[in-house]
Amino acid sequence: MNIGLPAPRVPGMKHAMSEIRHPFPDAPAAGSATEVAPGVLWMRLSLPWALDHVNVYAIDEGDGWTLIDTGISSRRALAAWQDLLAGPLAGRPVKRLIVTHHHPDHIGMAGWFIEQGAALLITRTAWLYARMLFNTAEDRPAAETVTFWKRAGMLPADLERRMNERPFNASDCMAPLPLGFTRISEGQTLRLGGRDWQIRIGHGHAPAHATLWTDGLVLGGDQLLPGISANIGVYPAEPEADPLGNGWKAAPGSAFSRARINWCCRAISFLSPACRSGCARWWKTISRPWTGCAISSPCPIRRWVASRCCSAAGSAKASLATLWLRRWRI
Numbered sequence: 520m521n522i523g524l525p526a527p528r529v530p531g532m533k534h535a536m537s538e539i540r541h542p543f544p545d546a547p548a549a550g551s552a553t554e555v556a557p558g559v560l561w562m563r564l565s566l567p568w569a570l571d572h573v574n575v576y577a578i579d580e581g582d583g584w585t586l587i588d589t590g591i592s593s594r595r596a597l598a599a600w601q602d603l604l605a606g607p608l609a610g611r612p613v614k615r616l617i618v619t620h621h622h623p624d625h626i627g628m629a630g631w632f633i634e635q636g637a638a639l640l641i642t643r644t645a646w647l648y649a650r651m652l653f654n655t656a657e658d659r660p661a662a663e664t665v666t667f668w669k670r671a672g673m674l675p676a677d678l679e680r681r682m683n684e685r686p687f688n689a690s691d692c693m694a695p696l697p698l699g700f701t702r703i704s705e706g707q708t709l710r711l712g713g714r715d716w717q718i719r720i721g722h723g724h725a726p727a728h729a730t731l732w733t734d735g736l737v738l739g740g741d742q743l744l745p746g747i748s749a750n751i752g753v754y755p756a757e758p759e760a761d762p763l764g765n766g767w768k769a770a771p772g773s774a775f776s777r778a779r780i781n782w783c784c785r786a787i788s789f790l791s792p793a794c795r796s797g798c799a800r801w802w803k804t805i806s807r808p809w810t811g812c813a814i815s816s817p818c819p820i821r822r823w824v825a826s827r828c829c830s831a832a833g834s835a836k837a838s839l840a841t842l843w844l845r846r847w848r849i
Contacts, residue, residue, distance in 0.1 A: 543555065543561070546563050546574075547561055547562055549563075550599070550602040550607075551606065551607060556735075558713065559712065560576060560577040560578075560608075561576055562574070562577065562603055563575075564590035564599055565596075566590070566591060566624055567591075567593075573588065573590050573591075573624045574588075575587060575588045575589060575590060576588070577607075577608060577613075578711045580614060580615075580711070580712055582612075583611050583613065583614035584611060585613075585614065585616070585617060585711050585712065586615070586616045586632065587617050587619065587738050587740075588617075588618060588619055588625040588626075589616065589618070589626060589627055589628035589631075590625075590628055591624050591627035591692035591693070592623075592627040592628050592630070592631065592692055592693050593692060596627070596628060597631070600628065600631075612635070612636060613637045614636070614637060614638065615711075616629055616632050616633070616637045616638065616639050616640065617703070617729070617731070618640070618641045618645065618649075618729075619645075619728055619729045619730065619738075619740030619741070619742075620645050620725035620726075620727070620729065620740060621645040621646070621648040621649040621652070621725060621726075622741070623652075623689050623691075623693050625740065625741070626641075626693065626696070627692050627693045627694065628694055629649075629696060630697060631694045633696075639699070639700045639701065640700070640702075640709075641700050641703065641729070642703055642704065642729050643700075643702050643727070644726050645726070645729070646700045646702075648725075648726065649693070650696055652689035652690075653690045653693050653695070653696055654690075656688040656689075656690045656691075657686055658685055659682070659683070659684075659686070660681065660686050661755070663755050663758075664755040665678070665682055667755040668681070670758070703729055704718065705718065705719065705720040706718065706719075709731075711731075714733045714734070715733060716732060716733045717731070717732045717733070718730070719731075719732055721742050722762065723749065723751050723762045723763060724741045724742055724749040724762075725741070728740060728741065728742050730742055730743070751763055
């Protein structure tokens with residue numbers, strides 16, 4: 520969402536953004552893969568939304584593959600995976616599946632791969648969130664959700680309409696997630712495809728979002744994007760959350776601390792499309808002294824911005840607009 524509000528200047532940001540390079544300017548076509556490093560394949564799956572794709576990765580283990588993320592569950596997605604398994608993955612089985620976070624476009628097909636024999640590796644929080652969302656499908660918005668929308672300033676006409684329609688449910692695009700997983704955690708090292716990968720955990724876009732780091736290569740999920748900032752949302756399940764203040768600026772030594780920015784900027788992050796110096800986006804985000812938002816603020820300016828963005832976005836994520844206002848003490 521671009522609300523046209525200026526961000527604070529960050530020293531060196533203009534230079535950092537000008538240094539972004541895309542070593543693979545063309546995304547892999549449907550049913551194909553691009554080798555971004557020896558034994559690491561980049562694939563792209565389509566999504567039925569405005570953000571129309573998600574990037575997934577396969578790491579060659581010799582007798583099989585480790586996948587990073589899966590896309591949503593749908594007939595089209597299943598057909599795409601069958602083409603990939605028969606094509607660039609050469610018919611070898613998926614033995615391990617690492618899911619970076621709980622959003623359906625990353626975990627949607629996990630249940631299907633588990634049924635085929637893959638072991639699931641994921642953070643505990645992400646697994647619990649995914650199971651909770653899958654098992655709480657609604658025909659109409661819950662009372663708590665309606666209260667959340669009202670506090671965010673949703674316009675009455677939009678509120679009335681949305682109260683009487685079926686909301687999006689994660690189960691609409693997720694395969695059933697079986698019981699059981701292997702937990703990954705901050706600082707852990709995994710041996711994947713002959714490389715040692717370090718797990719770093721961040722928050723903000725999603726709680727306990729895992730990223731994978733090895734020499735010269737970062738698989739960042741939705742924590743690191745080359746052209747936009749990751750979506751930071753506040754949701755009815757945790758209406759008082761402060762995802763920027765409590766999560767994005769992770770502990771010193773983590774993947775999101777300033778100490779790692781220079782290292783990351785020398786690495787290659789194979790995202791959408793793959794880019795070098797992608798951590799300029801992180802630097803821009805973590806350098807902003809925003810501390811969160813107060814949805815129920817009595818300030819009319821803040822409520823106006825929230826209500827307009829809420830109307831445009833069609834959801835209470837519009838509270839993000841108040842982050843800028845919070846920055847300027849409005």
